[in-house]
Amino acid sequence: MQASQTIWSEAEKTIAQAAFTNAYQREINALIQEVHDRSKQIKAIEDVWHLHDFLSARRHELDGKYDNRDAALVFVFADLLREGWLQVSEIEGLDADKIKKISALARM
């Protein structure tokens, strides 16, 4: 990977931190809403265990996904763009090479 994708200026760090936090909060809020919705549908014990399986998978996914180390951020932002938790406008101001790489990865 090029250094421009792993070295972040102070200005870039500020933008990245805000984008990261906003995406995380959106995904968390959606998860909380989904837990509310799923819980309301629970009528049998199988539904309880389905909720448990769902939470196990989401927790594992979220634990691995929001990696804010400098070298990981390009990949994290690509995932968040692809999944719709982040808009490209929120990473404006980052180095052009980073945005290009993030956008390309997001289309994969």
Next chain:
Amino acid sequence: MQASQTIWSEAEKTIAQAAFTNAYQREINALIQEVHDRSKQIKAIEDVWHLHDFLSARRHELDGKYDNRDAALVFVFADLLREGWLQVSEIEGLDADKIKKISALARM
């Protein structure tokens, strides 16, 4: 363990099966209600993971607890009596030795 506690007549099996099923259904219904109640309280991601931890523990406990093998039933019924999911009146008709053993274990 005495044979009277591990050998079940057909009449005893019928009583035991009904008691087992009723206790299980009560505990499951209480769990479903608790999941509904806990879900309504969820406001932050920590609450979601607390629900997940709770379900992990309850699933593990329930998987181990409702063991309907003949040799296990005396112990299972003792647990269920102690925890209030079963009333002693529901195992009336079992061999007197079994009821005595179940009641003694339930008080431990």
